[in-house]
Amino acid sequence: MGLPVRVNTRSAKIAASTKAILEKSLAYPFTFAISTRNLVFLDFDCRGEFKECYEEAKWIGRALVEQYGSEALIYRTPNGFHLIHKRWLDWKKIQKIIRGFIALIDEGVVQYLDKAHLEASLRRGYLTLRLNQLYLVCRVINVDGEARVYEQ
Amino acid sequence: MGRKKVVSPDVDVEVEDPEEEEILQESIEFFKPTAEKIEEYERELKELLEKIPSDVLEWSWFTVIPEKPRKKEGEE
Numbered sequence: 250m251g252l253p254v255r256v257n258t259r260s261a262k263i264a265a266s267t268k269a270i271l272e273k274s275l276a277y278p279f280t281f282a283i284s285t286r287n288l289v290f291l292d293f294d295c296r297g298e299f300k301e302c303y304e305e306a307k308w309i310g311r312a313l314v315e316q317y318g319s320e321a322l323i324y325r326t327p328n329g330f331h332l333i334h335k336r337w338l339d340w341k342k343i344q345k346i347i348r349g350f351i352a353l354i355d356e357g358v359v360q361y362l363d364k365a366h367l368e369a370s371l372r373r374g375y376l377t378l379r380l381n382q383l384y385l386v387c388r389v390i391n392v393d394g395e396a397r398v399y400e401q
Numbered sequence: 402m403g404r405k406k407v408v409s410p411d412v413d414v415e416v417e418d419p420e421e422e423e424i425l426q427e428s429i430e431f432f433k434p435t436a437e438k439i440e441e442y443e444r445e446l447k448e449l450l451e452k453i454p455s456d457v458l459e460w461s462w463f464t465v466i467p468e469k470p471r472k473k474e475g476e477e
Contacts, residue, residue: 383449
């Protein structure tokens with residue numbers, strides 16, 4: 250593995266140029282991701298158990314929507330699922346939510362949520378999700394105070 | 402923990418070791434990507450972003466990361 254380099258930018262053009270520069274100069278592939286300090290981005294690693302993992306992602310999506318409102322999007326990825334909760338929260342609140350999920354993982358209540366991803370997010374001060382091969386599989390929407398799942 | 406260096410108001414680079422950053426900067430000066438490659442990646446990113454709602458993008462930024470990071474990096 251090469252150098253652990255990551256580049257953050259607000260510009261799509263700079264992101265594209267940087268990927269090209271890094272790949273040519275460091276000679277290994279890079280990928281695009283999105284990062285945030287104000288939304289909940291979660292990564293689920295299914296370890297082959299896609300059905301159970303999907304159920305867990307939907308359960309967490311419903312819990313977030315019931316507690317904070319708005320909408321949760323669940324995407325299929327090559328190794329599992331990504332969840333994006335579309336409710337703006339400040340980083341202090343996001344940190345609290347992340348710590349809550351880590352506690353649930355430690356208690357064994359949550360099995361597929363990637364603990365290393367959450368811990369790294371707390372260290373860095375932001376959450377990151379890779380963008381390659383995403384397929385939207387469901388939306389969890391708040392309807393009259395109730396979280397409802399709509400499969401795509 | 403990654404070291405963070407802001408190289409312009411719009412770009413910041415994180416590396417674990419100052420020496421690595423020096424190597425990276427020298428490499429960037431030496432290797433220039435082709436315009437075609439940049440255009441290809443701009444198209445790739447545009448296609449990827451079509452799957453993400455605009456209000457999510459409003460509160461996010463782009464990160465370019467190694468395709469297969471070390472496990473301790475904590476990415477999926």
